[in-house]
Amino acid sequence: MKLKLFAVPLALTLLASGAQAQTLVATSNIVVNALDRSINFTSDVTSRISDMKVVSEARDEAAGFVASGGAIRGARLEAAFASLRNEFPDVRGAGDRVLAETILAQ
Numbered sequence: 001m002k003l004k005l006f007a008v009p010l011a012l013t014l015l016a017s018g019a020q021a022q023t024l025v026a027t028s029n030i031v032v033n034a035l036d037r038s039i040n041f042t043s044d045v046t047s048r049i050s051d052m053k054v055v056s057e058a059r060d061e062a063a064g065f066v067a068s069g070g071a072i073r074g075a076r077l078e079a080a081f082a083s084l085r086n087e088f089p090d091v092r093g094a095g096d097r098v099l100a101e102t103i104l105a106q
Helices: 002-049 053-057 059-067 075-087 096-105
Strands: none
Touching: 002 096, 053 075, 059 075, 059 096, 075 096
């Protein structure tokens, strides 16, 4: 009887640990895949945007945007975001931070 009382909590603990490990792996995969997409997007677009005047003019504002965690948004930066999203359809789903970092990477 005492063995059963010990075995049940142990079994539940092992099951919970397994579920947490699977959740951790799934979360890690999501983060890695998102980072990979972001890096691929950045490397593809950066080489094509270096000649866009509106983007190069927004570089300082992009630095302020990234440094402030998105709190500082200037007119030039907003124009660059709009221009990038208009010029590159695959960018429309990208977040503002990714676009700002792309501008800084050029």
